[in-house]
Amino acid sequence: MHSLKRTGILGVNRKLLLGRKKKSKLKIVLPAALAAACIVPLILIQCGILRGRVYTAEDFNITTICSAVDFNENGIDDYTDILLGARKDAENHPEYDDRYWDTGFPPDDIGVCTDVIWRAFRNAGYDLRKMVDIDIEQRPEAYPNISVRDSNIDFRRVTNLRIFFDEHAESLAPDTDKIDQWQPGDIVVFKNDVHIGIVSDKRNKDGLPYIIHNGGQRNREEDILGNAEITGHYRFDASSTVSGPLIPWQE
DSSP: OHHHHHHHHHHHHHHHHHHHHHHHHHHHHHHHHHHHHHHHHHHHHHTTSSOOOOBOGGGGTOOOOOOSOOTTOSSSOHHHHHHHHHHHHHHHOOEEOOOOOTTSSOOTTEEOHHHHHHHHHHHTTBOHHHHHHHHHHHOGGGOTTOSSOOTTTGGGOHHHHHHHHHHHSEEOOOOTTOGGGOOTTOEEEETTTTEEEEEEEEEOTTSOEEEEOOSSOSOSEEOOGGGSOEEEEEEOOTTTTOOSOOOBOOO
């Protein structure tokens, strides 16, 4: 009888002990699970796998500026055409590859940041390669970095594009506090000619636009402007700022 009582007491104590262990594990596991549920989506957004809410200019009472020029006469103004051309490249997701091409133009499934630019301009009807090449020929002193001209690669260098847009585009302030000054189709240069991209019509919660660019990242249309070192902001207005020839794209 005595031994049965002891066994019963031990059994009860063991159940209590196991119950406490389970509660202790729950106290550890539940907060960790909740933290993971909050943190993982943020990490996925930062990595470009998930996206947060996307805003538009209308959400901030910003008027979207349209170009007075429709160079390729397709019924879409230049700024919008440049934006849509950049987005086409982003959606095509070309493999990041900076090799030299004897034809000048890499195939559409290959490219770097500067290829986003000429492809965007191609969508608006411009041959940016020829336009840059002519500018280098006419203003060689403006391109001190070029010792030997090469039309196959000169238009694919950020420095040359920045010099070209300095002369043939409207130069705008890099101030990100003035969110209405950032318009779809604008060109932005980063880190003293290290990188280049096109301004999107999508905006973050603060009103800053996304940037369409190719740095080999997963998502090519990203919310990066607020954390970037901006060294150039341009708007290509063929009706007033361009002093050089406008060369139409020919297939």
